[in-house]
Amino acid sequence: MIDLALSIPLLTYATFMGAAFLLFLTPGADMMFTIASGMRGGAGSGIAAAWGISLGSLCHAAMTAAGLAVLLAAYPVVYDGIRYLGAAYLLWLAWQAWHDTSAVTERRGATEIRRAFGRAFLTNLLNPKVALFVLAFFPQFADPALGPVWQQILILGVLMAVCGGVMYSGLGAFAGLAAAQMRRASRWMGKASALVFGGLAVRIALD
Numbered sequence: 001m002i003d004l005a006l007s008i009p010l011l012t013y014a015t016f017m018g019a020a021f022l023l024f025l026t027p028g029a030d031m032m033f034t035i036a037s038g039m040r041g042g043a044g045s046g047i048a049a050a051w052g053i054s055l056g057s058l059c060h061a062a063m064t065a066a067g068l069a070v071l072l073a074a075y076p077v078v079y080d081g082i083r084y085l086g087a088a089y090l091l092w093l094a095w096q097a098w099h100d101t102s103a104v105t106e107r108r109g110a111t112e113i114r115r116a117f118g119r120a121f122l123t124n125l126l127n128p129k130v131a132l133f134v135l136a137f138f139p140q141f142a143d144p145a146l147g148p149v150w151q152q153i154l155i156l157g158v159l160m161a162v163c164g165g166v167m168y169s170g171l172g173a174f175a176g177l178a179a180a181q182m183r184r185a186s187r188w189m190g191k192a193s194a195l196v197f198g199g200l201a202v203r204i205a206l207d
Helices: 002-007 010-025 029-041 043-066 068-074 076-099 106-125 128-141 149-206
Strands: none
Touching (some): 010 128, 029 106, 029 149, 043 149, 076 128, 128 149
């Protein structure tokens, strides 16, 4: 497969990655999930979510290479079933996040990172739109004259997963760091408010 990867023209790689880069920049479920993970669990969680999503997209590429993505396109019932399952999973995550009032600490850091990775992976894997996108997008860059198409799809899938992971890692880390700054600012504002309220209480008491 290495020889096949080297035989693919550089122009094909450049065109593929150019289109993929535009896709990465488009706000979507993957980007929003990465940002949300970073804001909730910190930079580590944001980075973990990015690579969980990348692993999910790589699985979709493998499904396309194996022809399983055709099943989703041919049978709307299967497509809808996976889609609703993914939606239900996201609702469950939303309920958990809404009711989780505990702060992220260093002790919880490793747990949050593992959760972010697993949740991102499942969220991407349970999104049939990703499978259909890969099914429609990847074969356009495969040339049967170079070798097995399924191997070329896997090669492109690995390339997209790695590049997407790197790009979303930066986004997730930034979201985590920005959220940490906001949390520190909010604590400072809370203390400032306490001083103001205390001053008002003293004034009222003295008057």
